[in-house]
Structures are given as structure tokens and as C-alpha cells.
Amino acid sequence: METQALDPNNTDMPSAVLKSEHKVILRVLVVLDRLATRFENREGFEREALGRCVEFFRLFADACHHAKEEDLLFPALESRGIPREGGPIGVMLQEHTVARRHTAEMGAALDAVGAGDTGGEGRFVDAARAYIELLTNHIYKEDNVLFNMGDQVLSASDQESLCAKFGEVGCRAFGGKSKRQLEAIADELEVKWPA
């Protein structure tokens, strides 16, 4: 069986590529959590840093990462018999939709703050808290359930073809930024807002 020959730690596997992107997303979720806590502790609303977080989530988590799952991985899993409707793929897609709603709300709340509406700060933190909870659980389910199912059903040639397509997506620009430049936002936020 060709799938048994694959090494799960091989970064050439599509699940390994997505898991490594999850790690970057989780690092920015931790910074977002810290900044939300600062606001809740009345230590300030860090508008600029929060704007960087939202930019990262829109471009890296959504445009780069969720697009790979929705356009490439999930259709491949469906073609190998994992159901969309009433199955894990449908749940993941629904969660991506809710995640987009939360990032849109965070963006709108930041705009409101910029326009002088101080109620926008609490509105932002409510959306941020909902996003952190949703995406942390979503990533856990993908890492520990869906991707393992995928590794069982995808053939070596499916995996190879997905990796090649992921490589193409990874070379695109997202909002004018390369994947590496978006990863640098995570580094920059962590340095500026350490634990």
C-alpha cells in the first residue's frame, strides 16, 4: 500500500504543510489573546497591533491557508470518499465561514474605533474572543482528526500532487505580501508583545 510508505513527519506531505501553517496561526492567536487581556485589564487598546493581527488572519489564515484547504485538500478528500455533507469537511467549511465573519467584525470594529466610536473597542474584543475559541478548536480538530483521516485515504500520488499545488499557492502574493512576509508579521507581533 503506497500510503503506508509515507512518513507522517515528512514536510512534503500536505498535512504537514498545513500543520506547520497552523503553528504560525496559533502563535498570532496567542498574541491576540494577550492584547484582548490587556484591554480587559484596562491596560489599553492596542489599535495598531490589533490591526496587524487582523491583517495576518485575513491574508495568511484565510487567503493563504483556508484557500488551500477549501480549493485543494477538501476536494481531494471528497474524491477519496470523505463526505462533505453531514461529515467533517462540511463542519470545517462552516467553521471557515464563521471565522470570516469574526475577522470581518474585528475589521469593522477597528474602523469604528478609528472613527471615534469607543464602543468599538469592546466590540472588537468580543469578536476576537469568539475567533480565538473557534479557530483554536478548529485547528485541533484538523490536526488530530481530519488530517489523519486524509493521510489514510490519500494515495502517494494524491499527496505529491497536492504538495505541488500547495507550492504554487505558497508562491502567490496575498494582499501584495508573500507568505514569508506574512509569517514575519507573526515574528514581529511576538517580539513586540511577549508573554
Ligand SMILES: [Fe+2]
Ligand atoms: Fe480549516
Ligand SMILES: [Fe+2]
Ligand atoms: Fe487549517
